Amino acid sequence: MTNAFWGEDRSMWSKLVLVMIALGTLAGCAHQRLVDSAQDHLHQGRYELALREYDQALREKPDHAKSQMGYRAAKHHLDAWLQNLQQAADHAYDNHQPGKALLLYGKLAQARGDSASLERYRELYSQLKQQYRLQVDLAFEAFDAELFDDSFHHVAGLEVLPGAADQYRFSLQNLNGNVAYTDETRQQDYLSGVEVIANPDFVHLQDDIEHLRSDVYNSRQTYRKHRKRHRRLERRLQRAQTELDNFEGNEAQLEQQRETLTELQHRLNNSEKKLNKYQRRCRRAERNLEHHYERLSYTAPTVERDLFSTYRYDVTLLSQILTADLVYLLNDVERSNQVAVEHTDFEHGHHPTIELPAKASVRLSDETLRDRLQAQAGARVTDILRGAVREHREAFLLAARSSDSPSDRFEYWVAYSLAGDGARNRNVEADLRRHLALEFGNSGEFSVNQLLDLYGDRLTSVER
Known part of the structure; x- marks a missing residue:
């Protein structure tokens, strides 16, 4: 019994030792891959990537001499690159290139975590988000503007500002209501009897x-x-x-x-x-x-079968329609869209043959119909304003395409990225990243999507 026990115990310990050796080998391989990848990035001059991978390697083996030496070298080069970036950011800020300064200060805050860069980034972000909004002066005539407060104030990239250059004037005109009653005959099958037939x-x-x-x-x-x-x-x-x-x-x-x-x-x-x-x-x-x-x-040689007959009865249809023209002026250019609401109901008498109780039609008040019409007009106004914001944003992209100045194109790309709902455009992000890489090299990584919004306020939709 004792020999058998120790035999099983030795077998268990042998397997455990083999598992520990295998895990140690795998860990060693993973560490070596990190070191090799970090070394490659160091030789390529991609110091930020090298620094990250050396940091991971040192977490696994803190005393690894080669990793320590590579980490110091990558950090030295990256610090020098960030110092040049600091000078470029200050120069862009002083020379009225706020878009470029925003991304550079964002990178500095991201890489170094210094409060000065983060504060400057916050200042520029707030300023540019305000600057690149579509500012419009809205006025509503002949219908209640309060109905639209929950609509246009939530349109991303829009600011309602009295006295703004773009002026919208909305009004509901040609209000027309109609009430009609129409008689029609409907039919319904009902169980009228039972007959015996051959099964x-x-x-x-x-x-x-x-x-x-x-x-x-x-x-x-x-x-x-x-x-x-x-x-x-x-x-x-x-x-x-x-x-x-x-x-x-x-x-x-x-x-x-x-x-x-x-x-x-x-x-x-x-x-x-x-x-x-x-x-x-x-x-x-x-x-x-x-x-x-x-x-x-x-x-059974015979079965019973239900007999159905058709019962016809008269119904009166009620139809209420209210229409109006939503007329709006954009900088003295008039446009018009029709809005309409419709309410239908029916009534009929009691028909016991088909167990149909009597029903009276419900007619909506004129005030209720007007409220519904105004609500629909408000939704249409919101769509119009969203379209205006999209056009406003696209104008930055068109300006970038037609500009011959690389620095101006960069500013337009940033303006486009921050305007409107801030939806991502991967092509624009790629253009910004290429521009930064050409000017500052690949020592650090420019994750443009993050740098455009360090606070995560942008929407996650993607433009194609």
Whole structure:
């Protein structure tokens, strides 16, 4: 017992040691991959990536000399690069390049975490978000402006500012209401009675039984025919066997008699196989017939069927429609959209035949219809303003495409990225990243999407 126990214990410890060795090997391989990748990035001059990977490698092996040396080298080069970036950020800030300064201060705050860069980033972000909003002066005539407070104030990238250059004037004109009653006849099927009819299942079973009886008859006839043939072959084989047993003649005649006997035996074997096949077929048909007789015995010969009739009744339809033209002026250019609301209902008397209770139509008040019309107009105003914000934002992108100055294009790209709802445009982000890489190299990484919004306020939608 003791030897067996220690034998099992040694086996368990051996497996545990092997697992620990394997885990140590894997950890060593992962560490080495980090060091190799960091070394490659260091040689390529991508010091920020190298620094991150050396940092991970040192977390696993703090005393690894090669990682320590690479970490110090990458940090030295990255600090020098960030110092140049600091000077470029201050220069952009002083020379009225706020978009470029915003991204550079964002990178400095991200990489060094210094409060001065973060404060300057906050200042520029707030300033540019305010500057690149679409500022409009709104006025509403002939309908209540308060209905729209919860709409246009939530349009991203829009600021309502009295006296702004872009002026919108909205009004509801040509208010027109109509009430109509229309009579129509409707119909509905109802249960009017019950009739007794032949059970379709019973009829189908009778038809099937008729066919099965014919199958049984044919199967029996075929079986009897093959049984007679089989018995004739048995008698012939018996006679041939008797003749062979009593045969007196030469050897050639004896051989011929044997061949005849062999042929008869072969034919008898084939006949027996066929006889068995037809016997099984006959029994299967008989069982099937018996099964159908049994089903027929508990199937009702007749069933009841519901009778339905069509009942017609008169209905009066109520239709209320209120329409108006939403007219708006944009910098003295007039446009118009029609808005409409409709309410329909119906009424009818009591119809006990189809168990339909009487119903009266409900007519909405004029005030309720006007409220609904104004709500729809408010939704349309919100759509119009969102469209204006999109056009305002796209104008920055068009300006960037038509500009010959790289620095101006950069500022337009930043303006586009911060305007409107701030939805991402990966092409614009790629252009900003290429511009920064060309000017400052690849020592640090410019994650433009993060640098444009260190606080995570932008929407997550993606423009394609």
